[in-house]
Amino acid sequence: MRQPVDKTRSGRLRATIVDVANQAGVHVSTASRALNPKTDHRISSKMVGKIRRIAEQLGYSPNPLASSLRTQRTGTVGLIVPNLSDPLFAPIIASVQERAASDGYVTFVASSEYKPDKLLSIIETMSRHYVAGLVVASFELADPAADLCLALGVPTVAVLRDPGHHGISSIAMDDVEGMKAMVAHVLDLGHRDIAYITAPLAASTARNRLAGFAAAAALRSQAGFRFDVIEADAYDVDEGTRVVGRMLADGARSTAILCFNDLLAVGALLALRTAGIVCPEQVSVAGVNDLPFMGLLSPPLTSLHNAGRTLGQVGAELLMKLIADKDHPVTRVLLPSPVVIRGSTGPAPFATGTGQAPARKLAKRPAPR
Amino acid sequence: MRQPVDKTRSGRLRATIVDVANQAGVHVSTASRALNPKTDHRISSKMVGKIRRIAEQLGYSPNPLASSLRTQRTGTVGLIVPNLSDPLFAPIIASVQERAASDGYVTFVASSEYKPDKLLSIIETMSRHYVAGLVVASFELADPAADLCLALGVPTVAVLRDPGHHGISSIAMDDVEGMKAMVAHVLDLGHRDIAYITAPLAASTARNRLAGFAAAAALRSQAGFRFDVIEADAYDVDEGTRVVGRMLADGARSTAILCFNDLLAVGALLALRTAGIVCPEQVSVAGVNDLPFMGLLSPPLTSLHNAGRTLGQVGAELLMKLIADKDHPVTRVLLPSPVVIRGSTGPAPFATGTGQAPARKLAKRPAPR
DNA sequence: TAAGTTAGAGCAAACGTTTGCCCTTGACTC
DNA sequence: GAGTCAAGGGCAAACGTTTGCTCTAACTTA
16 A cells, blocks of 8 residues: 655655556656656557646646656756856856756856865866756866766866867857957057056956056067066956056056956056046056946046856856757857946047157156046 | 766766666665665765766766756755846856755746746745755735745745745845934935835835835924835836926925935936036935945945845845755744935035924036036 | 674665556447 | 557656664673
8 A cells, every 4th residue: 555645744745647547547757757748658648638637727837856866967057166256257147047048947156256276166066966068167277077077978168268179169259359449449549668467367357457468568568668567466356456566666667558357457546646646637547348337437447348148147057058969069259248348448648649758757646536 | 787887978978877887796776775875874985986887987977867856855945036137146047056056056037027926826836846945035015925835845045135924035236224223324415305216115125124124204293394205116216207307397395305226316417417407416316225436436335234145145045055955843033224324415405403494396407527 | 601782784665646558348340 | 351650658766865673793781
């Protein structure tokens, strides 16, 4: 005698497929097939109707754990970002989530905290949870984590940062061209002494933006132009303040400071303000990513557009294809990253148009108000 | 004859507990007990050692799906926010995630998009996935979703917004006191005609901030004081611009505009700027939440502090307790929400200190630059 | 020394699905 | 009218754990 299912067990009152089958007077396998659109052709249509009706009325919905255990597939995808608090990732998280949900997937989000080992262990964990696929925004260049994803056989899409792995599809901003355009912008404004604050070069974004800067600089390698690169150790506002503070203390003469991202740029603005240097009249500043509110700062920040939502959406879309078709070709997408010109970049002081800027230290002037 | 486990199946090469048991020459139940610290006292310690060693060397880790199916428990918690893109929720997401992870839980994040039905269906889904508990930042007042959580028997903590349900623990900001303090602040500055832009009153936050505003207003119900309430339909910058645009068009005379949140306040600033009204000289503006960068706007925004990280951390902590002990008493935590005074609030124009402000329309003046 | 206790380990059921295979039945073919 | 076939449905194993129960042997205790 089969015990009737105890509906009150553990506080969960959920009908199982055997309840449905019993009620319909059929075998559980029949119920299973009838409920699954992929297999319901094996069952007579009136039986399908009956079983569906009973399932509905019992409020049956399949237990994803049991189903996944049997099929070795789940309805979940994983999303890994390097930092959950950085506003840069908010639209990516939101859009990946939305896109995945529209295909019936729920999303695990995890933060790798910019730590390569943590990334590895998260991937391990997610794989153990049988995620159907992974969207990763944390890859570094030649990241062993990319190999791990492939070894584990989990479909993976890189967003924002491209590990440069031949087996991993990716979607990212065109940082090289973006940065070239940014340099062109400040050159147009007459700047001849330009500094670029880069982030640690482990990430493709950092590498590419530096490459763009360097490429643009190479075109003006003549006398009268000066291009400096300073390396920051972090990605946040404080680091920007520290770095620019040091630059000023070292007597830097740059009239334009381009930053790896907006947070560093905001830090730069603060450091300049503290030093009594007026932006953009004395020094221009620009960032990358065009975070929310950057247009409302004073001065409003010039930046490179970052299509966070598109990144996430297209990335998730790509992942869905990869999941559906294991042999989907590896694809690589680059999104244009145009310069968003605002008030923090302006004409170079004493610009002569000849390319020969007079030697000059950043003067301390009282902050305007 | 048992077939040897096919390690290459479906691309996943994972040792199971039966591999460990076979290798150790013991029954799988013995292996299971040896591997579980809760039950390993039932097995001789040298056997435990041997089995652990073999497990390690085989790279065994338990399949969470199978384990959860059997135990009806998972190592996952759910987090539901109303909007993934709002910077307000970023620190909450990050901190819940961190705190849960430190207890070995992975986190599902979902967005209810401010839609009550969507919230219900997300809770349903998560419950089906056997989440161990739920952190919910989307509750409305007297939300049926709160009943659902209880009915499903899933431990739940409300953060930020309190559904006011006797069975649900919560942690939130003290919006009533915060708003009172904000009103006191602008009264101190001499303002006598104060407007408050509220959000839809479905949420406890909206209700409480309005209550705080009303309570503070009640103390000055004498002639010469005027307190207006305008209801916004949304929570974003655009809505703030629209609402304040309408107010101006309607000839509002308020010299201080308090807003439900920073996004509305930013919208208010934009509308004022468009109208050529100078903040704070002509009209003061304040928000709530103190989002990142609000101190860098021009003018820097006065706001109420929001302890997002604490909210998430304490909320998750509370959830861990609830999970560990089903009979943990329902607790309610309120965090102080002090006024962060910045440049967007200033002395009332024509302030006399007598409480009798002269009738005056908001004058259009050219925007300064 | 007989009875009772305990430690250590195995047995098998259970969690809720899915799916390859088999069986029955009725229709169709030659 | 015997053989073929397809449709419709049942059987039982499998996914990888956990856990109540049983069994055996060794160890106490009176």
